[in-house]
């Protein structure tokens with residue numbers, strides 16, 4: 001029987017594999033978007049859940065907030081610390097599971113997550129934890145890939161090659177649909193916006209190589225599928241997906257769609 005702890009151990013190994021900090025460069029602008037949309041300001045207490053190398057935490061600290069960056073994968077904090085030092089800001093880095101946040105009720109004015117909390121297996125549990133640690137009158141701000149977007153398609157392709165997850169583990173991409181977010185942040189008033197972030201690579205092959213070297217889930221999938229002789233097929237499906245989605249023939253010019261949620265907690 002696979003337990004939630006087993007799923008999280010695999011998640012931690014997955015995000016520690018590859019080089020998240022290199023991939024984070026592709027989504028850096030999103031951290032600034034959620035900080036701006038949630039009105040993070042001077043003197044606020046802010047939590048970034050699944051912070052990675054500090055994508056939302058660092059712009060929040062730059063806006064003058066007291067910031068905690070939490071993540072299941074403390075292996076990423078070395079890069080997070082280096083980025084914070086370069087930005088000239090202080091952030092407290094705390095190892096924490098989104099499903100069991102080690103903070104008192106109502107500790108934060110803003111609870112943020114860019115593509116982090118969506119990987120916790122039990123969405124209602126993670127959502128309830130984020131609501132719990134948010135102060136009455138505060139807000140939760142999240143950015144999550146949509147099922148219709150490029151990353152939604154990529155997860156679908158990868159999932160079709162991998163063993164099915166246990167029943168309790170919900171697909172991360174569900175967080176990209178408005179109704180699901182409303183259910184997980186029950187009792188909060190949610191506003192939504194769909195945005196895109198653009199990635200440009202010289203060719204689809206260069207993009208595939210970048211993912212194979214740096215993106216933890218791809219690194220792990222390759223390690224599993226290559227010995228079974230199935231990696232080449234997955235890479236080919238990925239290349240087709242990139243060619244179909246690219247805004248330019250020849251190069252890979254991809255607009256990744258994500259859902260921005262601002263959920264306000266009643267005062």
Ligand SMILES: C[S@@+](CC[C@H](N)C(=O)[O-])C[C@H]1O[C@@H](n2cnc3c(N)ncnc32)[C@H](O)[C@@H]1O
Pocket residue numbers: 008011012015024027049050051052053054055056070071072073076096097098099113114115116117119120121
């Ligand atoms: C796609 S990365 C996003 C990192 C960062 N927020 C960013 O935008 O660059 C996903 C992050 O979620 C973290 N994560 C996965 N499952 C988690 C969980 N149950 N609790 C907290 N963090 C988790 C991973 O360790 C990883 O840092």
